[in-house]
Amino acid sequence: MPMNEENKEFRPLIVAFCCNWCSYAGADLAGSSRLSYPADVKIIRVPCSGRVNPMFILRAFERGADGVIICGCHPGDCHYSTGNYYARRRMALLFSMLEYMGIENGRTRVEWCSAAEGAKFSKTMNEFCEKVKSLGQNVRLGDLRCKN
Amino acid sequence: MTQLEKNIEAIKEMSGSDPYKCMRCGKCTASCPAYSEMDIKPHQFASYIIRGDFEELIESKAAWKCLSCFACIERCPRDVQPGKLVDATRQIVARSRGGDYLQPEEVPGLLAEDLPQQLLVSAFRRYRR
C-alpha cells in the first residue's frame, strides 16, 4: 500500500490524534485558510491529548502507520486544565522507550497547536510528513499479524 | 518639611528641574556622549540630590565633564532634565567662589542667534573652573 506502483514514490501513512478544542480547531483553520499539507495525514478526533492511550499509538504502528503525531492545547491552555500535562509525561516516556528499542525518533511527535495556529498546524504536518518520508516505511514496529 | 527637603527645594529653584520626578529609567545615561568620563552618571544626579549627597556631587569630576550637549534634557521622558541638575551643581560651586569674569552687559554680544542660551551659560560655568 505505501508503495505506489507507478512512480515508486513512497507515501507514508500518518495518524494524527488531535484534541477537540485546540488542535482539531487548528486543523480546521488550516483548512479554511487553504494551507495545504499532504493527504497522508489522517486525523482522529479525541476530546483531549490526555485521552491518547499509548496503546493507540502502538496499535497504529502495528497496523502499518509510518508516523504518529499527537496534537494538543499548549501547556496551560488545556480545555480540561491538566490533560495535556499528563499526556506530555506519558509521551516523553513512551517516545524515549521507543528510541531505546531502536525505533527511529522521527516517527513520533507531540506538537502543541492552538485553535488560532492554522499555519502552524499545516507547517507541522508538512515537516512531519517530510521527516517520516525520509525515514521510509515503518518496518520495525509493524506487526504481521495485523496485516490482512 | 525636613531639612533635606528644604535643601532640595533650593536646588529645584536653581535648576528649574524636579529631581523627584526621576524614575531612574536611565535614558539620560544611555544618551550621554561623555558617559565614560562621568564618575557620577547623569541619572545618578537626581538620586544623589534626593539622598542629600551634595558634597559628592560638588567633588565629582562629572560635573565638569558634562559637555552640556543637552541630549539628556531632550530625551528625558519625565522632564527631569539631568543636564540642568549638572548645571545647578556647577552653579553651586561657582557661587561659592564668588565673582564673575564676564560682565552681564558683555554677554548679549557673544550670543549667536540659534544658540540655546542655557548652553552658553552652562559653558561659561564649565570653562571658568
Add this chain to the structure above:
Amino acid sequence: MQELINRLKELLADGTVVRVIGWKKGDMPYNPEPAYFEKAEDFDNFVYDGFCGANLSKMMIEAAKLEGKTAVCLKPCDTYSFNQLIREHRVNRENTYIIGVGCRGKLDIEKARKAGIKGIKSVSGVDIEGDGDVTFDTIYGEKKMAYSDLMLDRCHVCKGKDHVIFDEVIGESKDTGDKDRFEDVIKIEKMTPEERFAFFKSELSKCIRCNACRNVCPACSCRKCVFDNTKFDSQQKANVDSFEEKMFHIIRAFHVAGRCTDCGECSRVCPEGIPLHLFNRKFIKDIDEFYGEFQAGKDPEAQSPLTDFTFDDLEPKDAVGRGE
C-alpha cells in the same frame, strides 16, 4: 532461620496471625517455593536461605482478604513492593503482619550452571546467617563459588538493607550493591539504533508469552490484564514474526512506570532469560532524569510521576535524541 521459625510459630500459637506466607523446600535444594504455613508441623518444610528470591508481597493481595491476620516474610526490597500495593489500595495492611527478614543477597542457580556446575546433589553455605562461599556437592564432586558471584544481578544493585515497612525485623541484612543500577541501560543507550533494535529483537524473539513476568510482578496486579480483555482488541495471538511481543512488553513496562520498585522479579522468573528489567529500569532512569529522582514504594504517600506534572516539564521532543 531457626529464630525466624520460632518466632513464626509463636505468632501462630498466640493467635496474632492465623497463617504465615514463607518458603518451603522445593524438589531441588535451590528452588524453594512460596507457601502457606498454618500449623506448627508445617514448619518442618519451612526454609529461608539464599535461594528464597521470590517477592511474596503480591501474595498478600489475596491473603489479606482471608479471615484473620496473615504474617508475610518480606526482604528489604520486597517491602518497597508492599508499600506500593498499599498506595494503590491493593492490599489490606490491617490484615497483614510483616516480618522483615534479613537478606545478604539472593542467589541465581543459572550462574552456577553457567560456571559449569552440574549434577547438584546438595548445596551448603547459603544460610541466611552465613558469610562464606557456597559449596555444591555434585555428582562430579565438590564445587565452590563465591557467594557474590552467585548472586542475582538485581542484588548487585541492591536498594539497601533497610525495610521500609514492617511489624518486626528478624535477622541482619546487608547492602549488596556494588554496581551502578543504570549501567546496563546506559550501555544500550550508547548503541546505534540498529544495534539497539537488533538487541531487543533478539531478546524479545525468545518470548513465548507465558505471562510469568506479568504474573509475578507485584505492580502488575490488575484483576484482569488489559491484554486479556476485549476493549483494546489486544488479546494474545499466535506469533508469526519474532518481534511481535514488543507491544506487550512496552505496555507491560509502561503500565508499571512510576510504580515499579525495580524488584527484578520479572527477569528472575522469565523462563527464556529475557532481561525484562531493562525496560522497567529505562523508565525509572528516564523518570529520574526528567522529573527528579523517584523510588516507587519508598513513601506510600508520594504521588507517582505519571499522575503528576509541573508546568515546565520536559517536552517529548526533548526526551528523545539526547544521546546525539
Add this chain to the structure above:
Amino acid sequence: MQKIGVFVCHCGTNIAATVDVKKVVELVRYEPGVVFADDYMYMCSEAGQEKIIEAIKEYGLTGLVICSCSPRMHEKTFRACAEKAGLNPYMVEVANIREQCSWIHKDKEEATKKAVILARAAIAKVNLNAPLKEGESPVTKRALVIGGGIAGIQTALDIADAGYEVDIVEKEPSIGGRMSQFDKTFPTLDCASCILTPKMVEVNQHPNITLYTYSEVEKVSGYVGNFDVDIRKKARSIIFDKCTGCGECMTKCPLGKIGNIPSEFDRGLKNRPAIYMPFAQAVPAVPVIDRENCTYFKTGKCGVCSKLCPSKAIDYEQQDEIVTVKYGAIVVATGFDIINLDKFGEYAYNESPDVITSIELERLMNAAGPTGGHLERMSDHKQPKDIVFIQCVGSRCDSEEKGKPYCSKVCCMYTAKHAMLIKDHWPDTNITVFYIDVRTPGKNFDEFYRRAVEQYHVNYIKGQVGKVKPQPDGSLLVQAADLLDGKQINMKADMVVLAAAIEPNPGVRKIATMLTASIDNNNFLTEAHAKLRPVESPTAGIFLSGMAQGPKDIPETVSQAGAAAVKVIGLLAKDSLKTNPCTAQCDTLLCNGCSTCANVCPYGAITYDDVQVMDHGLRETRRVAQVNNALCQGCGACTSACPSGAMDLQGFSNRQITTEVDAICR
C-alpha cells in the same frame, strides 16, 4: 449489527470540486454495516436534512455518517436532525472531508482516496456507537459563600439581589474580614470602614442572606446543583436572639484589664476581654466568649458577664450545633493572611517591637486602632521620625521554607499609601522604601505611586534590605544597598515596616479537599481555565472569589466577586442541569481500585466505594471507582491512566478509537 446511512455532502463546489463525491458514495456503500449511501448538494440545508430524515425512516437506520464540513461546524445540526427522526443524536458521526480534505488538497484522486478513508473510519466508529442520553439533575436554588470578607460579602449581595437565597459561613465572630482591619484604601484614600460597614449592615439585613458567623464548614457532599453541607455553628455562649449588643459584658469582663489576651483583630497590639466582639462595628453585634481564656470556663468561678447582662443572654451551657443545608452552588472566598516571619530573622521582627508588619501598621494608623490613630513606636510610644519600609518580605522568594515564589501584588500600592498617609499627618518624617521592583499596574496606580515620590518625597531605593539590627539606644540600624548608585547603605530608623508576603488563608486546604476543588502548589485555588473561566473551579458548581484564588486588591476582588455571583446566578437560574453524556464509565469487574484515575481527574468526579460484585460466580466486596456523571466533563484523562482498561469514555471509547486507527491503517 448497525444499519448505517452515509451521506456525502458536496457543499456546493467546496467539497465536490476536489473530491469525487459519487465515487466516495460507491466506495463506502459496501462497508460493514452500511445499508444506504447517497450524496447531496448541501447536507445541512433544510432539504438535505429532510433527505436524512426520510432515509432514517425508510431504511430503519440506526447510525449516520455525514461526510461534510468539520463536526465543530454542523455536528449539532445533524444530531438534532437525527433526533427529529427518532434516532439517538449520539448515533451520528461526522467525517470531516472539507476542512481536513477538499480544502487542503488539490489532486482530486488523492483527495477522494482520503475522503473514503475518513468516511471508513467514521463508519467503523458508528458501528460501535451506543445511544447516549444526556442526564438531568435538579438544582437547589440556594448558594453558599464560604468567607465573609469583602469578596464573600460582595458575592453574597450580588446573588441575593438577583433574588436567590445565600448563606455566608464565616469562622470569625464577625464578617468584615481583612478589609475591616484596614485604615484607608488605595488609590483614592477613602476610609476602609466607611465603605465596608454599610455593606456589612446590608448583608445582615438582606432578606435573602443568612449569616453563619463563628461557624465553619464541616463536611461537603454531593455535586453541582446538589451539595449537602454540614455547617458547625460554634457555641458563642450567648443566646443570639436575646443579646442586644449593649456591650456591658465586654466592659465589665475582669480579664479586659488584667487578662493579657491579645486581640486577634488588632494583631496582638492590644488586649481584649474574654467576652468580646472583634471590633466596634462587628456584624452581628453579638459578642462571643473565648472559652479557652474565660475564667468561668477555666475555673467555674466568675460569671460576671452573666450576672450583669441586662437581657440574660449569657448561656455557658451552649453547645456547638451542626446544621445541614442543601446548596446548588458554592463560592470559596476564604481570603488571605500574611506569612509567618519567624524564618526572616534578619529583619528582627521577633526581636524588636518597632519592626512591624504592614497590617499592624494599618491598625496603628486606624483611628479605632490600639493607639487611636496616633502613629507610635510600640517600644517607647514615641512618634517615629525615620521610617523604613521593606518590600517583598517573603514574596518572590524561591526558597520554599522561607517565602513564596509569587508577587503578592498589593504591597507596592499599600506601601505608597502608608508613606503618603504618614507624610500627610507628620510631614517632617523621613520615609525610605527599599524595593526590588515597584509594580503598579492598575487604573491610577502608577500616578499614585509617583505622587508618593514627587509630592511627598518618599525616598525609594532599589535594593532589598540585608539586615535590621536593633541598637542599644532603641533605634534600628538598617543595612541595605542602593543598587542603582552601587553603594552600601547603613541608616538608622525608628521604625521598620515589613511588607510580608500574603498567603491563602491556611484553612483553605481543608476546604478545598472537602470540595474536591483543586489548589496549586501555593494553596491558591485553581481556576477552571486561567483565561476563559477565571472565577470557576474545575469542579463544577464551585466558584472562586477574592484572594483565595490569587493575590489581588480590593477593586479586583469586588469585580471578581461580582463575576462569581453572575456565574452562580446563571447556574441557579436553571431548574435542572443537562449533563454531558460523553462521560467516563468504570467497568467494576475490571477495576483494581488503585486510585490512579482519581489522581488525574481534574474535576474530582471519581470516588471510590466498596461495592458488592459478582465475578465468575464469586461474590466479593471490592473497592472500585465510581464516576459522578454530573461532575465528569469527559476529558478521558482517567482512561489513559487506567492500567487495566476499566475506565472507558462514552463516545470516545477505547474500542472506537482503536477501530478508527484500524480503519485508517487498513
